[in-house]
Amino acid sequence: MYFYGTTGVNKQGHLEIGGVDSLELAKNFGTPLYVYDVSLIRERASGFKKAFAEQNVKAQVAYASKAFSTVAMVQLAEEEGLSLDVVSGGELYTALAAGFPAERIHFHGNNKSREELEMALDNQIGCIVIDNFYEIELLKTICLEKSAKVNVLLRVTPGIEAHTHDYILTGQEDSKFGFDLQNGQAEKALAAVMAFESFDVLGLHCHIGSQIFETTGFLLAARKIVEKLAEWKAKVAFEAKVLNLGGGFGIRYTKEDEPIPPSQYVSAIIKEVKLLIEQYSLEMPEIWIEPGRSLVGDAGMTLYKIGSSKDVPNVRKYLAVDGGMSDNIRPALYQAKYEAVLANKPLAQNTETVSIAGKCCESGDMLIWDLPLPRAEEDDILAVFCTGAYGYSMANNYNRIPRPAVVFVENGNATLVVKRETYEDLIKHDLPLK
Ligand SMILES: Cc1ncc(COP(=O)(O)O)c(C=O)c1O
Ligand SMILES: N[C@@H](CCCC[NH3+])C(=O)O
16 A cells, blocks of 8 residues: 555554545535645755755746635745736635735636736736747736736747646647647747837747656656757847746556656756756856646545445445545546545455445546445545645535535644535525515
8 A cells, every 4th residue: 555645544543644634524514525735845946946946047946826825825825935827817816815915926728808917916926927929919918008017928839749748738839728839839929028118028938738747748848948049149149047847747646657756857857958058158047847646646535435335246345425526627538547444444455346436416527437345334534645746626516515524634733724615605696586
């Protein structure tokens, strides 16, 4: 059995996390419950920061808050000295409400609205990552109206196809994101932003995809970008102060996944960029990255209560839990795989293979297919590992199922950081017909 961070088995033979018995968590906070191992998030954050410090380059590690955005999480990112990537007014609002320093917030998105851009300017956030020509014009208009200046990065697509699921690929030419580096769009965008004096054009951004296990894609992207920068230095005297290579660092969900440590990505990227910079006689830019999943993914687990079961003779046995695609849509959306144990007997011998079904009215609402487990009883607690990224943040109210609570655990203490939704919450914006 593979345990992440502080997860282990306590004297009572129960699964524990952050020094807290998972059965106590389930009893005190109810199920389904998202539980986060805070010290593992701290460890992941300092891993990235240390890797940059060792390379002796100016850097920012911006937590991609789309992976898991709540006030407490943003405050934890602040405590760890991270910057923050937001992609919507809602994520920006959360960051500001959490007291996150505005100058360390970077705003992404392929269709930022006027209101969102105004909110960003009014709060003087660190930079806006411009995605398309529409946004250049809109942002120019708003800057003129407000007599505001703003730092910008241009998001470019370098034409890289990283090896990951199609829906989480972003760096290839046929993508909804960014300016294409090869077909002249990026150069045209650069000319447009350089010509507007209220923009301080810090540099370029690219993000090649998510759940990537190798450095090759990042190095290739860096090469394509630096080559372009060399061309632009000669042609239009543009020099980038910042090169943001995005996130996408893979994590271990199951034994099939073999992630490499953050330090390895960072050192490979820096080595390559330094080499290229030297080769083309450019100034070394600050290197920014935006890890989401790799900061919070394996620090989160979800606790469910087991309810009904169904045998399909000679085919499979279904075990149903009290959550499902409403709290974790990733298996349905990306065929994502997870591992799980019974929290009340994590070390018991596996005696059967079961498939874990959710409770939504959807045949595709399956959390795990073919999971080896000891014989489970009604009310046993199932702990699904590695649900910390894109679990809570993609949760929904399908079938009017309330979103679960979120608890942070550290050094034997459990803190409720998001309350469980209530039925009243579900209808609070509904208006009666009469
Ligand atoms: C622009 C950008 N930055 C960062 C991330 C974070 O990715 P991940 O959670 O895979 O690190 C994403 C999501 O894929 C993204 O689109
Ligand atoms: N939400 C996705 C990743 C896409 C991230 C945003 N570009 C996941 O769960 O894996």
